Amino acid sequence: MTGAQILIHYLEDEGVEHLWGYPGGAVLPIYDALDTDAKNLSHILVRHEQAAVHAADGYARSTGKPGVVLVTSGPGATNAVTGIATAYMDSIPMICITGQVPTGMIGLDAFQEIDTVGVTRPIVKHNFLVKNVDDLASTLKKAFYLATTGRPGPVVIDIPKDVQNAKSTYAFPQEVEMRSYLPITKGHGGQIKKAVEMMLSSKRPVLYTGGGVILGDASAELVELTHKLGFPITQTLMGLGAFPASDKQSVGMLGMHGTYEANLSMHNSDLIIAIGARFDDRVTGNLEKFCPDAKIIHVDIDPASISKNVLVDIPIVGPVKQVLTEMLRILDKTDLTMDQEALDDWWLQIEGWRATNCLRYDSAGVKIKPQAAVEAVWKSTKGDAYVSSDVGQHQMFAAQYYPFDKPRRWLNSGGLGTMGFGLPAAMGAKMAFPDETVLCITGEGSIQMNIQELSTCLQYGLSVKIICLNNGFLGMVRQWQEFFYERRYSMSYMDSLPDFVKLTESYGHVGIRIDDPKTLQAQLDEVFSEKYKNRLVFVDIITDQQENVYPMIPAGAGLNEMILV
Amino acid sequence: MKHIISMLIENESGALSRVSGLFSARGYNIHALTVAPTEDDSLSRLTLVTSGTSQEVEQIVKHLNRLIDVVKVLDLTEGLHIERELMLIKLSATGDTREEYKRLVDIFRGDIVDVTATTYTVQMVGKSTKLDAFIEVIDPGLILETVRSGTVGVMRGEKCLHL
Numbered sequence: 001m002t003g004a005q006i007l008i009h010y011l012e013d014e015g016v017e018h019l020w021g022y023p024g025g026a027v028l029p030i031y032d033a034l035d036t037d038a039k040n041l042s043h044i045l046v047r048h049e050q051a052a053v054h055a056a057d058g059y060a061r062s063t064g065k066p067g068v069v070l071v072t073s074g075p076g077a078t079n080a081v082t083g084i085a086t087a088y089m090d091s092i093p094m095i096c097i098t099g100q101v102p103t104g105m106i107g108l109d110a111f112q113e114i115d116t117v118g119v120t121r122p123i124v125k126h127n128f129l130v131k132n133v134d135d136l137a138s139t140l141k142k143a144f145y146l147a148t149t150g151r152p153g154p155v156v157i158d159i160p161k162d163v164q165n166a167k168s169t170y171a172f173p174q175e176v177e178m179r180s181y182l183p184i185t186k187g188h189g190g191q192i193k194k195a196v197e198m199m200l201s202s203k204r205p206v207l208y209t210g211g212g213v214i215l216g217d218a219s220a221e222l223v224e225l226t227h228k229l230g231f232p233i234t235q236t237l238m239g240l241g242a243f244p245a246s247d248k249q250s251v252g253m254l255g256m257h258g259t260y261e262a263n264l265s266m267h268n269s270d271l272i273i274a275i276g277a278r279f280d281d282r283v284t285g286n287l288e289k290f291c292p293d294a295k296i297i298h299v300d301i302d303p304a305s306i307s308k309n310v311l312v313d314i315p316i317v318g319p320v321k322q323v324l325t326e327m328l329r330i331l332d333k334t335d336l337t338m339d340q341e342a343l344d345d346w347w348l349q350i351e352g353w354r355a356t357n358c359l360r361y362d363s364a365g366v367k368i369k370p371q372a373a374v375e376a377v378w379k380s381t382k383g384d385a386y387v388s389s390d391v392g393q394h395q396m397f398a399a400q401y402y403p404f405d406k407p408r409r410w411l412n413s414g415g416l417g418t419m420g421f422g423l424p425a426a427m428g429a430k431m432a433f434p435d436e437t438v439l440c441i442t443g444e445g446s447i448q449m450n451i452q453e454l455s456t457c458l459q460y461g462l463s464v465k466i467i468c469l470n471n472g473f474l475g476m477v478r479q480w481q482e483f484f485y486e487r488r489y490s491m492s493y494m495d496s497l498p499d500f501v502k503l504t505e506s507y508g509h510v511g512i513r514i515d516d517p518k519t520l521q522a523q524l525d526e527v528f529s530e531k532y533k534n535r536l537v538f539v540d541i542i543t544d545q546q547e548n549v550y551p552m553i554p555a556g557a558g559l560n561e562m563i564l565v
Numbered sequence: 566m567k568h569i570i571s572m573l574i575e576n577e578s579g580a581l582s583r584v585s586g587l588f589s590a591r592g593y594n595i596h597a598l599t600v601a602p603t604e605d606d607s608l609s610r611l612t613l614v615t616s617g618t619s620q621e622v623e624q625i626v627k628h629l630n631r632l633i634d635v636v637k638v639l640d641l642t643e644g645l646h647i648e649r650e651l652m653l654i655k656l657s658a659t660g661d662t663r664e665e666y667k668r669l670v671d672i673f674r675g676d677i678v679d680v681t682a683t684t685y686t687v688q689m690v691g692k693s694t695k696l697d698a699f700i701e702v703i704d705p706g707l708i709l710e711t712v713r714s715g716t717v718g719v720m721r722g723e724k725c726l727h728l
Contacts, residue, residue: 117579118579118582121579121582121583121586122586122590125633126633129579146633178633179636179728180575180633180634180635180636181633302631303627303630303631304624304627304628304630304631306627307620307623307624308624311620
């Protein structure tokens with residue numbers, strides 16, 4: 001078998017269903033093997049390599065399985081970089097296979113040559129250059145193992161063209177062993193016990209949970225633990241859905257655009273139980289002012305995340321699922337009890353904060369409020385869709401006004417903040433769940449960063465719904481310019497916008513414009529009705545240009561220094 | 566405070582750049598770095614000197630451990646250890662200074678390993694601070710060239726850094 005055939009056979013044996021890619025000179029042998037040897041593996045031809053990576057990423061986020069990408073050398077690899085970095089920042093399992101010029105030409109500035117391993121080194125969990133075809137299958141095995149275990153992440157495999165053509169024997173490697181990589185499978189029992197004791201002796205506790213709970217498939221355990229403890233729980237942007245937003249113990253998202261009750265619960269707490277979250281600067285605000293009275297328990301699979309930004313009192317390194325299960329077991333048999341009176345008082349205080357109703361907005365007026373648009377989408381889809389977003393105001397509105405009750409429903413670029421992520425990510429989820437409603441909440445700025453994928457959607461019948469909150473501005477940039485740059489709106493106005501309805505139609509899809517608050521709900525109901533079940537619909541919603549995202553913690557402020565409206 | 570971090574890394578191309586890349590990407594500094602093969606063909610020993618608070622160095626060690634090509638990491642400065650650095654220093658040596666430098670080299674237990682009519686090349690081994698001290702006593706205008714290997718070290722006693 002040739003290296004190219006080995007790759008295709010390996011991917012099939014590994015159970016990979018979809019390969020997102022774009023052909024080119026240095027991967028021609030692989031594309032040929034795809035044509036001759038692939039049985040169950042389907043390849044989706046995107047229109048730009050960045051979209052291939054985001055789509056594989058969306059597939060991974062929605063399913064929990066690794067996304068797989070195939071691109072050519074040079075520009076193929078560099079176009080993939082933004083997508084790889086996006087996956088890296090959010091710890092998404094992914095395999096990115098890149099073609100490379102033949103080994104004999106490496107280093108000679110050959111046509112479409114780039115040092116892919118060098119370029120991607122800081123944005124991957126690990127990467128490989130396969131120099132010998134005999135190592136290909138075992139390298140692939142290592143790559144999948146690395147991508148999917150421990151703290152997940154993208155792995156790049158660079159395969160020179162001559163290695164793709166060289167012959168070797170193939171057998172699916174059953175075992176993998178790496179002496180320098182031993183993912184942690186169990187949290188320290190003593191630490192977990194200490195943590196439970198600290199939890200039960202706290203008076204103003206709060207659970208602060210992040211994307212790690214979703215990556216670690218620990219939602220069920222988190223729900224059980226939270227109910228058992230009776231503590232308030234706040235979730236990060238990346239963690240939304242791991243605990244049901246509709247549950248009364250949920251105080252909403254925290255951080256820069258989090259709820260008043262979430263941020264004040266954190267700030268006034270005496271104990272923070274951080275689970276699969278990493279004290280990101282968008283969550284903590286000013287570290288000097290961060291939660292002055294709180295002791296901190298931190299559960300994370302990555303030791304390097306612990307005490308990175310905030311010093312922790314009880315670190316627990318381990319898989320969230322195992323650690324939470326162990327906490328539940330200890331809780332079941334302990335004689336210790338909570339100070340129920342203190343907890344009741346704490347809840348009373350929290351309910352007081354909640355009563356400010358910080359997400360209220362003025363819905364009167366002739367213009368559609370972006371918040372109202374997202375709420376209407378939530379109603380039309382009964383809150384049960386897969387929702388991807390791009391980056392900016394619409395992303396925050398989506399996080400605030402589309403409450404999620406299930407994990408893996410909310411797909412967004414939290415760490416890197418990549419505009420252009422939304423549409424391809426939705427494609428990935430739709431490919432995985434063809435019968436489910438998949439939508440992308442975006443803005444007129446972000447959507448243009450990967451608009452070419454409308455073509456891919458037509459080719460593969462990916463009937464995602466695009467909800468474009470069109471305010472004619474790069475809204476988040478505009479908001480910061482309004483607040484911090486004396487309303488000098490430098491380059492944030494999107495001039496010369498295309499007619500998105502006509503543009504979508506020319507791609508062969510359905511385009512609908514909504515500009516009247518009175519018809520908003522009815523029009524959206526129709527978009528999500530049987531009528532368009534199998535069609536991609538681009539909904540261009542003309543929204544109020546002046547609307548800002550509130551609440552907001554300005555840069556440099558503490559969690560208790562929010563701007564409410 | 567200075568820390569000497571010693572590690573075993575896979576003897577593979579790119580392993581070194583993963584380590585040095587980590588330091589530049591996260592804004593940690595490297596005072597010195599040295600790497601060479603070991604008795605095990607598949608492993609290299611890398612020693613680097615960095616500085617920071619104990620919290621920063623702990624974070625550095627955690628990040629190093631996260632690199633797939635890094636097999637084992639040890640902060641030598643945490644325990645009793647031996648550290649050595651090699652220096653070759655070329656001095657302009659004419660007239661009276663020839664005798665004076667010879668005495669100084671003896672005091673510092675160095676060796677003059679190359680001599681010309683106008684220069685001495687001195688070899689000196691020791692802790693970095695000793696090499697610093699030698700440089701201190703030489704008139705800077707007479708130092709022609711300095712080459713230092715960077716620090717290497719091992720734990721004292723039976724403790725070893727091995728697989």
